Amino acid sequence: MTITAAGIGARRAMTERATLAPGRLSIPRVPALGSPLIWAGPALVALICCGAAVLGYITYAPYGSEAAFGIAVGAGAVVAMAQTLILASRPRLLEPLFGGLDRMYRAHKWLGISALVLMILHSQIEPDFERVVRETDLGELASEVGELAFNALLALIAVSWFRRLPFVGLEIPYQIWRFSHQFMGLLFAVIVFHQFFVDLPTGVDPSLSLLLNGFGLAGVVAWLHTEFLAPSLRRREFTVSAVTPHGDTTLVTLAPKGRAMRWRPGQFAFVRASEAGLSEPHPFTIASAPRADGSLSLWVRARGDWTRRLPGALRAGMGVQVEGPYGRFNFRKGGARQVWLAGGVGITPFVAWAESLTAADRQGIHLVYAVRTPEEAVGVETLAAAAARNPRFSYQVVASARDGRLTAEGLTQSAPFPLREADLWFCGPAGLKDGILAGLKAQGQSPRRVRFEHFEFA
Numbered sequence: 001m002t003i004t005a006a007g008i009g010a011r012r013a014m015t016e017r018a019t020l021a022p023g024r025l026s027i028p029r030v031p032a033l034g035s036p037l038i039w040a041g042p043a044l045v046a047l048i049c050c051g052a053a054v055l056g057y058i059t060y061a062p063y064g065s066e067a068a069f070g071i072a073v074g075a076g077a078v079v080a081m082a083q084t085l086i087l088a089s090r091p092r093l094l095e096p097l098f099g100g101l102d103r104m105y106r107a108h109k110w111l112g113i114s115a116l117v118l119m120i121l122h123s124q125i126e127p128d129f130e131r132v133v134r135e136t137d138l139g140e141l142a143s144e145v146g147e148l149a150f151n152a153l154l155a156l157i158a159v160s161w162f163r164r165l166p167f168v169g170l171e172i173p174y175q176i177w178r179f180s181h182q183f184m185g186l187l188f189a190v191i192v193f194h195q196f197f198v199d200l201p202t203g204v205d206p207s208l209s210l211l212l213n214g215f216g217l218a219g220v221v222a223w224l225h226t227e228f229l230a231p232s233l234r235r236r237e238f239t240v241s242a243v244t245p246h247g248d249t250t251l252v253t254l255a256p257k258g259r260a261m262r263w264r265p266g267q268f269a270f271v272r273a274s275e276a277g278l279s280e281p282h283p284f285t286i287a288s289a290p291r292a293d294g295s296l297s298l299w300v301r302a303r304g305d306w307t308r309r310l311p312g313a314l315r316a317g318m319g320v321q322v323e324g325p326y327g328r329f330n331f332r333k334g335g336a337r338q339v340w341l342a343g344g345v346g347i348t349p350f351v352a353w354a355e356s357l358t359a360a361d362r363q364g365i366h367l368v369y370a371v372r373t374p375e376e377a378v379g380v381e382t383l384a385a386a387a388a389r390n391p392r393f394s395y396q397v398v399a400s401a402r403d404g405r406l407t408a409e410g411l412t413q414s415a416p417f418p419l420r421e422a423d424l425w426f427c428g429p430a431g432l433k434d435g436i437l438a439g440l441k442a443q444g445q446s447p448r449r450v451r452f453e454h455f456e457f458a
């Protein structure tokens with residue numbers, strides 16, 4: 001079977017066909033290949049939750065194991081929820097501990113789910129100190145509002161968790177999901193009020209209360225920062241220089257209005273354009289290497305309401321706000337031999353990497369770019385220029401309509417070195433990645449390391 005129009009640096013023809021099944025995109029967001037640091041964040045947040053629960057149990061053990069367990073799970077819930085809100089504020093300082101913002105969001109999601117389970121347990125084993133405390137009106141109020149907030153929070157967390165309904169394929173629209181999510185912090189503030197004032201026996205060690213009040217406060221401050229401060233603090237103003245449609249994908253070029261943004265190739269940013277009726281910030285990979293004039297390019301594929309509206313609504317001269325950069329995807333920390341595999345618009349980080357390649361980059365790199373039709377391919381000029389600049393970089397465009405389905409065999413034949421000696425960096429539909437990895441394994445060609453992440457924060 002014939003093969004694809006290979007890019008300038010392509011070394012071998014491919015003998016298989018590629019199809020891009022529509023699916024979720026994945027994007028690598030990893031600090032350094034094999035870096036143990038990326039487990040530090042999840043381990044730390046889990047340890048803090050467990051620590052709070054153990055402290056809760058020890059502190060209230062004299063009141064019986066049931067009461068102590070009730071307090072332990074309640075303490076774990078407060079700390080888990082506080083950390084959920086802290087991570088949602090996108091603290092850049094913590095990003096290295098998680099290996100990127102998307103992993104931080106994943107920890108955020110699992111913390112939220114853990115908080116949900118712990119809260120349910122806490123409500124089931126509600127510790128009863130009636131006989132050992134002097135009840136106050138404030139304590140009574142704290143108990144009642146706590147219950148109210150608990151039920152509302154439970155509903156919100158459940159909505160977030162089941163954003164995509166399993167089996168039926170239904171999805172809550174992002175905007176509705178995001179809107180409901182914004183109230184989490186408010187409800188958490190009520191829970192903090194509950195734990196602050198609810199009647200508890202006097203004379204117990206205050207360490208637990210201090211810990212919970214500290215985390216409670218930090219969670220509320222993080223939420224206030226996310227909702228009210230960050231939007232204006234973190235955004236930079238850009239002007240649209242050009243909007244160029246290319247099939248269902250649009251190239252948007254932006255020029256900084258004031259201070260330029262600094263980013264590393266492979267990072268992404270949140271983009272909004274209120275002037276064009278696109279006020280909800282959406283994440284896009286910066287598909288260009290840092291340039292002297294601070295300009296940057298984005299390739300935006302029409303996928304939903306916002307991205308479909310963009311080509312018609314955005315015009316040269318309009319103002320755009322960009323928040324970022326985020327992400328820790330950096331091929332320069334990978335091995336000496338690398339295969340980059342892109343599916344559809346998943347090419348964007350690779351285009352940025354290719355633009356940044358110089359003759360000084362010593363890695364042997366082969367990129368395979370899978371698209372439906374040759375016309376769909378974007379950024380090919382940048383890839384060609386990179387291959388001309390650096391003889392160790394090669395690429396190949398595989399169009400499924402013309403060349404057929406890309407298989408693991410095709411990929412191994414295309415690469416100028418054995419896949420099992422290379423690192424594989426992937427960005428594209430999850431189905432493409434899974435099929436290729438299974439095929440490579442069957443051939444005994446599993447790459448040394450594989451790096452990919454979901455293209456969405458879930």
Ligand SMILES: Cc1cc2nc3c(=O)[nH]c(=O)nc-3n(C[C@H](O)[C@H](O)[C@H](O)COP(=O)(O)OP(=O)(O)OC[C@H]3O[C@@H](n4cnc5c(N)ncnc54)[C@H](O)[C@@H]3O)c2cc1C
Pocket residue numbers: 027102174268280281282283284285286299300301302303304305306307308345348454455456457
């Ligand atoms: C790190 C990252 C980098 C990305 N880079 C690119 C890129 O270079 N080019 C490209 O075309 N696409 C990219 N995307 C995908 C792009 O963000 C979505 O396709 C776009 O947000 C869809 O928005 P919509 O309203 O048009 O579609 P919808 O149908 O509303 O959303 C489709 C899906 O996109 C996600 N999404 C929607 N709105 C948001 C939002 N405000 N914030 C976060 N996620 C949202 C949700 O998971 C949703 O299920 C990237 C996504 C991520 C997470």
